[in-house]
Amino acid sequence: MLRNESFDTKDEIIQNLKNVAPSIFSEGKVDMEKLKALLGEEVESGKEKFRLSWMGKSEAIKSINIPSKGTLRPNTKKSLTNGVEKENSIIEGDNLEVLKLLQKSYYGKVKMIYIDPPYNREEDFIYNDDFSQTLDAYLKYTDQVDNEGQAVSSEQEKEGRKHSNWLSLMYPRLFLARNLLKKDGVIFISIDDKERKNLEFIMDEIFGEENKLGVIVWKKKTNGNNMGYIPPVHDYILCYAKNASEDCLLGFPLSKEYVNKNYANPDNDPQGEWKTSDLSANHEGPYFPITNPNNGEVHYPPRGRYWVFNEEEVKKRIKDGRIIFGKSGKASPVQKVYLKDRKSLRKKAESWWDKHGMNEDGTAELSELIGTKVFDHPKPTTLIKHLCEIATKENDLILDFFAGSGTTAHSVLDLNKKDNGKRKFILVQLPEPIAHDKFQNIAELTRERIIQAAKQIDVNPNFKYFNLDSSNFRDWNYDLQSEEDVRRQMELWKDPFKEGRTEEDLLYEVLLKAGFTLTADIKKHEVRKSFFYEVIENDQHILIYLGEELSESLINVMREIYANQVFFLDEAFDSDDQKKNIQLQWEEEGVAFRSI
Incomplete structure (x- = not known):
């Protein structure tokens, strides 16, 4: 049975422990004494440990293992594919929930993450995680469920200026983000002086100190406007790897100018x-x-x-x-x-970046595309393109879950145009309200910026748009207390889907929970006015039927198509016997059978 919850990170950790050290389990649980004995001298003894702690840290960590009951609903009106393959994705919603929903489908698939999170300044702090029910808090904020007439207000967010709330915001998101990185994947995080040291503490804890690749000091403006005792003109970009190695960062491609300056052949050496x-x-x-x-x-x-x-x-x-x-x-x-003997025709990036665009460049770029100033300090595309250059190859996937004005997507499109690459992006942005005559929220601006940037670059923007929402499936109560509870639940079970949800909504929720990406190849087949879907990605090949009436002719057509798995709605079967017979037929052919 497919349950309407996201991939469980805790279960993944437990399964990995079982794979590498089954002896530490006793009656299905981790025996800490056995674990300590197995690790021997690697176990830290004593009560005093070097660590960063803050009010709310334990709750932030617990929030990681609260599965999301949400889903991503495709928004056809906001998608822009122009009949070509849907390579890129824009997701509107709270990034903590979205990261949970992406765990199974994108685990170990992202080469580079770039984020420019809120810097924890004096302005209102829009993220306010309710660790017990993050999706509910998000749905109330976006007016998707009744909030008794009250949306999240700035008065409720004043505490967000504190270090503790900022760290609690970042910790679970960074933990989940690490899961999505490939073995040689890297994450870049823009940050200023205020939270740099705290961010490094939690990055060291989540990624490991040994996986810190370095810190880039980026000159963002020409003067500090006499702010503070030593006016700042720079920000930092922390860089960590999932597993540090020489393969993580490729370096900058050698320019013709660099080659001409450093290499020559005055003696006509045949080696070049x-x-x-x-x-x-x-x-x-x-x-x-x-x-x-x-x-x-x-x-x-x-x-x-x-x-x-x-x-x-x-x-x-x-x-x-x-x-x-x-x-x-x-x-x-x-x-x-x-030159021909160089291991790589690239040059390592150094820590001081003073020729990689400035704040004023980012502001000018956005104003040119949108027609008016919206943000004070959007990052320039030059900066993000250079990060992409040193960390990604032509077909890599790049994630930005604090998408803001969409600079990352703009940079990916521009870099692909420059080197004929096919890099793909996933953007996640909360629909945070903004005071603008054209856009109601930042997510709308993000989408429009990408469209206008693509026109300017002369490329196809090519993205699928999704909205975070509650699951398409009604909740099944697993703790029924009375016969009346059971009766009501059985009535609900007759129609397990929420009103207003489309077949496409159901399809994408099934795909996410089955481990397929948002851009998997989907083919729709028709059999006597009934439809089923064929979905192919890498070595996975599944068939999905979401109708409520199952004919023998449809089953016969489906069985002619190769598949690893098949999915059906429970109500499609006339009886348990019919369901069992069809299940046995597929399983005899080595095809996994799933019911919804």
């Missing part, structure tokens, strides 16, 4: 363009004299250094022309390093 590199190193190694064959002069490594090659290899390289004695032939020996 080259530059010189020191022949000595400061670690212990070979030490011997090298004689210049041009003038007989003898050279030794500088004091405290050693040659990087042994004597035989040096002689061979001198003969091959790979070790030279300067352009004149009379200088100290150096080695040739060929």
